[in-house]
Amino acid sequence: xxxxxxxxxxxxxxxxxxxxxxxxxxxxxxxxxxxxxxxxxxxxxxxxxxxxxxxxxxxxxxxxxxxxxxxxxxxxxxxxxxxxxxxxxxxxxxxxxxxxxxxxxxxxxxxxxxxxxxxxxxxxxxxxxxxxxxxxxxxxxxxxxxxxxxxxxxxxxxxxxxxxxxxxxxxxxxxxxxxxxxxxxxxxxxxxxxxxxxxxxxxxxxxxxxxxxxxxxxxxxxxxxxxxxxxxxxxxxxxxxxxxxxxxxxxxxxxxxxxxxxxxxxxxxxxxxxxxxxxxxxxxxxxxxxxxxxxxxxxxxxxxxxxxxxxxxxxxxxxxxxxxxxxxxxxxxxxxxxxxxxxxxxxxxxxxxxxxxxxxxxxxxxxxxxxxxxxxxxxxxxxxxxxxxxxxxxxxxxxxxxxxxxxxxxxxxxxxxxxxxxxxxxxxxxxxxxxxxxxxxxxxxxxxxxxxxxxxxxxxxxxxxxxxxxxxxxxxxxxxxxxxxxxxxxxxxxxxxxxxxxxxxxxxxxxxxxxxxxxxxxxxxxxxxxxxxxxxxxxxxxxxxxxxxxxxxxxxxxxxxxxxxxxxxxxxxxxxxx
Amino acid sequence: xxxxxxxxxxxxxxxxxxxxxxxxxxxxxxxxxxxxxxxxxxxxxxxxxxxxxxxxxxxxxxxxxxxxxxxxxxxxxxxxxxxxxxxxxxxxxxxxxxxxxxxxxxxxxxxxxxxxxxxxxxxxxxxxxxxxxxxxxxxxxxxxxxxxxxxxxxxxxxxxxxxxxxxxxxxxxxxxxxxxxxxxxxxxxxxxxxxx
Numbered sequence: 184x185x186x187x188x189x190x191x192x193x194x195x196x197x198x199x200x201x202x203x204x205x206x207x208x209x210x211x212x213x214x215x216x217x218x219x220x221x222x223x224x225x226x227x228x229x230x231x232x233x234x235x236x237x238x239x240x241x242x243x244x245x246x247x248x249x250x251x252x253x254x255x256x257x258x259x260x261x262x263x264x265x266x267x268x269x270x271x272x273x274x275x276x277x278x279x280x281x282x283x284x285x286x287x288x289x290x291x292x293x294x295x296x297x298x299x300x301x302x303x304x305x306x307x308x309x310x311x312x313x314x315x316x317x318x319x320x321x322x323x324x325x326x327x328x329x330x331x332x333x334x335x336x337x338x339x340x341x342x343x344x345x346x347x348x349x350x351x352x353x354x355x356x357x358x359x360x361x362x363x364x365x366x367x368x369x370x371x372x373x374x375x376x377x378x379x380x381x382x383x384x385x386x387x388x389x390x391x392x393x394x395x396x397x398x399x400x401x402x403x404x405x406x407x408x409x410x411x412x413x414x415x416x417x418x419x420x421x422x423x424x425x426x427x428x429x430x431x432x433x434x435x436x437x438x439x440x441x442x443x444x445x446x447x448x449x450x451x452x453x454x455x456x457x458x459x460x461x462x463x464x465x466x467x468x469x470x471x472x473x474x475x476x477x478x479x480x481x482x483x484x485x486x487x488x489x490x491x492x493x494x495x496x497x498x499x500x501x502x503x504x505x506x507x508x509x510x511x512x513x514x515x516x517x518x519x520x521x522x523x524x525x526x527x528x529x530x531x532x533x534x535x536x537x538x539x540x541x542x543x544x545x546x547x548x549x550x551x552x553x554x555x556x557x558x559x560x561x562x563x564x565x566x567x568x569x570x571x572x573x574x575x576x577x578x579x580x581x582x583x584x585x586x587x588x589x590x591x592x593x594x595x596x597x598x599x600x601x602x603x604x605x606x607x608x609x610x611x612x613x614x615x616x617x618x619x620x621x622x623x624x625x626x627x628x629x630x631x632x633x634x635x636x637x638x639x640x641x642x643x644x645x646x647x648x649x650x651x652x653x654x655x656x657x658x659x660x661x662x663x664x665x666x667x668x669x670x671x672x673x674x675x676x677x678x679x680x681x682x683x684x685x686x687x688x689x690x691x692x693x694x695x696x697x698x699x700x701x702x703x704x705x706x707x708x709x710x711x712x713x714x715x716x717x718x719x720x721x722x723x724x725x726x727x728x729x730x731x732x733x734x735x736x737x738x739x740x741x742x743x744x745x746x747x748x749x750x751x752x753x754x755x756x757x758x759x760x761x
Numbered sequence: 762x763x764x765x766x767x768x769x770x771x772x773x774x775x776x777x778x779x780x781x782x783x784x785x786x787x788x789x790x791x792x793x794x795x796x797x798x799x800x801x802x803x804x805x806x807x808x809x810x811x812x813x814x815x816x817x818x819x820x821x822x823x824x825x826x827x828x829x830x831x832x833x834x835x836x837x838x839x840x841x842x843x844x845x846x847x848x849x850x851x852x853x854x855x856x857x858x859x860x861x862x863x864x865x866x867x868x869x870x871x872x873x874x875x876x877x878x879x880x881x882x883x884x885x886x887x888x889x890x891x892x893x894x895x896x897x898x899x900x901x902x903x904x905x906x907x908x909x910x911x912x913x914x915x916x917x918x919x920x921x922x923x924x925x926x927x928x929x930x931x932x933x934x935x936x937x938x939x940x941x942x943x944x945x946x947x948x949x950x951x952x953x954x955x956x957x
Contacts, residue, residue, distance in 0.1 A: 188785055188786075188789060188795060188797065190799070213801055214801060216801075217801075292800065293801070316796075345798060345823055345824065348798065348799045348800070348801055349796055349797065349798040349799070349823035350785060350795070350796065350797040350798075350799070351795070351796050351823070352789070352794065352795065420823075423821045423822045423823065424821070424822050424824075426821040426822075427820075427821035427822035428822075491824075493822065493824055493826040494821075494822045494824075494826055494829075495826035495827050495828065495829065496826070506826070506827050506828030506829070507828050507849075507850050508827050508828045508846045509845065509846070509848070509850070509884075509885070509886075510845050510846040511842050511845045511880065511881060511884055511886070512884070513842065513874055513877075513880060514871075514874075515839060515842055515843055515874060516839070516863050516865040516866050516870075516871040516872075516873065516874075517809075517863065517865060518772065518807075518808055518809040518839070518840070518843075518863035518864070519808055519863070519864060520773065520806040520807055520808030521806060521807040521808070521864050522806070522807075523774075523806060523807060548806065551806060554864060555864065555865070555868045555870065556864075556867075556868045626806075628801065717869075720867065720868070720869075723864065723867065723868070725807050725861075725862070725864065725867065727867065728862040728866075728867060729862075729866075729867070729869070737861065738903075739894070739903050739904075740861070
């Protein structure tokens with residue numbers, strides 16, 4: 184068997200392929216995105232980017248009901264969007280197996296919150312598996328499908344940044360194609376109206392009992408007995424940190440099934456130990472369960488429920504061993520992520536900053552407009568909240584309409600901005616919404632979306648026209664502007680702020696990182712003409728730097744977008760014209 | 762073999778992904794267990810980027826915590842200085858002397874610290890600083906800083922030259938193969954002279 188270094192996400196996709204999965208529908212979200220990107224490379228799997236996670240999960244459930252194994256992947260906050268179908272899919276159950284992967288982001292590397300998705304498994308009464316490396320990512324997919332079909336339930340596969348984005352060795356196998364399961368009309372199972380759902384709830388509770396019995400004996404949960412009197416209960420990435428830190432000094436109960444958790448297995452494991460630690464990131468989910476079943480454990484009094492753990496923290500807390508550390512004694516400037524050189528969003532934020540308007544922000548690359556020197560955003564909550572939040576801001580005081588805007592990307596607008604915009608029209612606030620259309624889903628690494636005209640495989644697809652969509656819901660003022668033309672952009676924003684009705688400004692220019700976007704030779708500063716006024720610094724371009732009093736453009740960063748040229752009153756920025 | 766911990770640090774866009782792939786591939790060729798932990802998403806956008814490569818007989822954790830790095834391989838000077846507390850006692854910093862101003866420096870809120878390489882050495886860190894940007898340009902592409910530094914790194918790891926050559930052929934797209942082979946060789950020569 185061939186062993187390959189694979190990202191956890193790639194291994195999940197490989198698992199889908201090998202387990203005979205036929206339909207994958209997802210919405211991108213770090214750290215889950217690559218599962219679906221890799222899945223789309225297998226011709227045997229019909230893969231798609233859906234407009235949002237709720238749609239994606241409903242698609243996957245529909246495919247399962249039709250009789251083929253299906254999958255839906257998302258980040259932790261995506262599960263909030265998909266929670267509605269999730270909770271009732273728990274009642275309806277499946278026909279062919281259905282897996283919902285949810286990738287948590289401990290440490291918030293690329294997220295707006297740090298929620299622990301295990302609570303969803305408990306609340307929706309759905310079994311959850313959690314792999315600890317790429318091999319398990321692949322193997323647990325097969326196991327999850329088998330649980331799904333045996334117990335008639337969707338199965339949650341919990342991942343995290345360090346599992347999804349770590350490459351570890353994985354043995355690959357062949358695909359086992361499965362015969363399609365017959366679809367049989369069964370309203371009592373699939374029509375979740377009260378009369379049917381009441382009966383189904385009883386079934387779900389019975390199922391949880393059966394799943395608990397399953398979790399007592401499944402090899403997903405394993406004891407590693409090193410003959411110690413100290414026990415550690417852990418799962419997923421936290422298990423790897425614990426195993427690294429404590430080696431064979433302790434016994435382990437490594438849990439691969441996180442919901443429902445076993446009872447007797449934990450009691451028996453603890454019975455042989457003088458002391459039992461629970462090592463888990465974020466909330467004390469396993470710990471709470473242990474206490475509920477009367478097993479005393481040490482957990483969150485030692486380990487924070489904020490951020491990531493690592494082996495050094497565990498070594499220190501449990502063994503009392505501190506690392507030998509030396510640090511350079513110097514205050515260093517931080518290096519936060521920034522809008523890329525050539526980014527079309529930069530012009531928008533420069534203008535909005537100049538006009539001093541309140542900016543209701545959203546989730547995407549443009550969230551980076553919040554940092555200095557642009558300091559453009561006033562709020563960022565969740566996908567779509569820019570538009571609905573602006574409507575509320577303007578309802579609270581209609582004078583706000585003249586000094587506030589929403590900014591939202593093309594993909595995010597389709598995800599959940601359109602419903603907010605319908606509300607703006609229907610409930611009539613003179614809100615100004617800027618759709619920053621950069622022709623891609625940028626932050627997650629350039630996925631296609633319903634506005635780009637291409638599907639996940641890059642083949643031509645129907646494209647939603649943002650202009651026509653906005654017009655069709657009743658927006659009469661739809662303006663399309665190139666954000667690099669900052670003068671025009673400023674005058675359009677001013678006009679729309681004064682308009683007596685809602686309006687949409689489509690700020691249209693493709694992402695500078697797209698391969699189809701032409702890069703120009705780097706610009707340079709004519710030091711004879713440069714007055715060092717630093718007007719060009721106002722746009723916050725990372726390529727423009729002050730090198731010991733000389734203003735310079737870093738040729739390794741500049742893509743020649745010429746936005747800075749428009750900022751200079753002394754024609755000191757030179758380079759090949761477009 | 763005990764676990765070797767290599768941290769690759771730099772600025773988003775400097776090619777730490779390729780660098781980590783090369784090390785991972787070489788370790789794998791030598792029958793070792795490898796874990797490579799990458800950064801995707803928001804932090805990639807010009808931010809401080811950290812990639813962990815760990816290899817040995819048995820590797821559990823994919824990350825390198827405080828006091829654990831055998832080598833910090835850095836593509837930018839400020840980033841080399843940022844992660845010193847991750848170094849093991851006696852660990853090495855191999856860094857490019859290239860500097861890229863972070864946003865707080867661009868906005869004037871802070872200054873880019875002076876003479877960082879000298880300060881690191883004075884503080885007792887085992888540091889090798891190389892002008893990898895010029896060397897990459899010499900190889901034919903300023904973007905090959907990452908592979909120049911991999912060439913330098915190769916002198917400090919016990920893997921045969923053939924393994925590195927093979928890794929480059931496997932991991933680098935054919936279009937960029939020549940430049941990267943050249944960059945690697947230039948880096949390896951520099952690393953070799955500093956080793957003695």
